[in-house]
Amino acid sequence: MIRNVFSFIICIIVVVLFFSLFTIEEGHxxxxxxxxxxxxxxxxxPLIYNPGLHIKIPFxxxxxxxxxxxxxxxxxxxxFVTMEKKDLIIDSYIKWRISDLSRYYLATGGGDISQAEVLIKRKFSDRLRSELGRLNVQGIVTDSRNRLMTDVRASLNNGTSGEEALTSFSKNIKNFNSEKYDISGQKRYRISDSVNPNSMAALGIEIVDVRIKQINLPTEVSDAIYQRMRAERDAVARRHRSQGREExxxxxxxxxxxxxxxxxxAKRQSLIVRGEADAETAKLYATTFNEDPSFYSLIRTLRAYENSFKKNNNDLxxxxxxxxxLRFMQSPQILPSINN
Structure with a gap:
């Protein structure tokens, strides 16, 4: 009988310890x-339990x-719409963590992470839309992009916008009046209970980082831009072609x-050469004619005979x-006189 009672008591102690002890894994x-x-x-x-073995009151x-x-x-x-009233398609991501487990538990209906992401996305979309409305496309894509992300993160954490977020954050540092362990297990200071209800701190959430992954234009706008770029390139190509044809x-x-x-x-030179040659020929003929006119007359007449009485010449x-x-044909005696 005593043994049974002792066994029962041991079982009760085991059950109580089973429901009293609990462990929390690293990172939780x-x-x-x-x-x-x-x-x-x-x-x-709120009492926060770090990773390890702990005990609670069962049941x-x-x-x-x-x-x-x-x-x-x-x-x-x-x-999103920019200051220039131009639409942009922005793809982004957010890194966040729990800063106040009690607020987070109450705000998300029992610590539901999907509910937390819905709340974060809603506030992030409003803040990003507000910040983008103050910038132009060039500022968003180039110089002001990092400042934009910093402002959005600060405004989400402090419940203000733009420059007010950084000012509010610096003021809140003066209100750090108690210390506790943060979610990484290290000591940190907690902002006083006067938390902006529009901030993520009111939900027990801290935004660690906000980044834009990609910025695109809407399909209809990008198509119009591509068409305009294509038209400009075609105009440049036509101008180059016309300049090429002109050249x-x-x-x-x-x-x-x-x-x-x-x-x-060349023709002028040839005429000059031909004229000089003709002049030289005429000069030679004249010289020859002056030296022996009878011989010159004979030669010219014989050439005329040759051209007039050709073999295939059927002219009458x-x-x-x-x-x-025909004097040389009629008086052959003249030939000796020419030789003389």
Whole structure:
């Protein structure tokens, strides 16, 4: 009988220890719920359990373990309007983590991470839309991009916008009045209870980083831009072609001019040479004629005979016997006199 009682007591102790002990893995934090309410200390701060082995009151207290690591949330590409009233399709992502487990638990309906991402996305979209409305496209794409991300992160964490976020953050540092362990296990200072209800701190969330992955133009705008770029390139191509044709015509005209000038110069030179040759020939003929006119007359007449009485020449000539053209045929005796 005593043995049975002892065994029963041991079983009860084992069951109590089983429901009393709990462990929290690395990278997680835990809070104790007593009758559905977050258990707090004397300073009304929620009791936060770090990774390790812990104990709780069984059947009265329950443990809620939350992931305290940095989470990454990818946002779907959304349309935003710039200061120039131009639409942009922006794809971005957010890195966040839990800064206040009690607020996070209450704001997300029991620590539901999907509910937390819905709240973050809603606030992020509003803040990013507000910040982009103050910048032009060039500023978003180039110089002001890093400043834009810093302003959006600060405005989300502090519930203000633009320059006010950085000012509010510097003011809140003066209100750090108590210390606790942050989600990484190191000591950090906590902002006073006067938390901006529009900030992520009111949800127990801290935005670690905000980044834009890609910036695109809407399809209809990009198509119009591509068409305009194509038209501009076509206009440039047509201008280059027309300039090329103009240069070709100039070169062709220059070449034709050079050809004509060269041919004319060559013809002029040939005429000059031919004239000089004819003059020299006439000079020789004249010299020869002056030296022996009878011999010159004989030679010229014989050549005329040769050209007139060719073998294949069927022309009929009717000449008077008294004509001077046939004198050498009529008076052969003249030949000795020519030789004399």
């Amino acid at each position: 934090k835990g809070i104790i719920l007593r009758f559905g309410k977050v258990l707090r200390d004397m300073d009304n701060n 009265i207290e329950t443990i809620k373990i939350l992931d305290s690591r940095i989470q990454t949330m990818d946002n779907q590409a959304d349309r 070709a015509e100039k070169l062709r005209a220059t070449a034709d001019y050079e050809v004509t000038r060269t041919l004319a110069e 000539m009717v000449l008077s016997t008294e004509t001077d053209f």
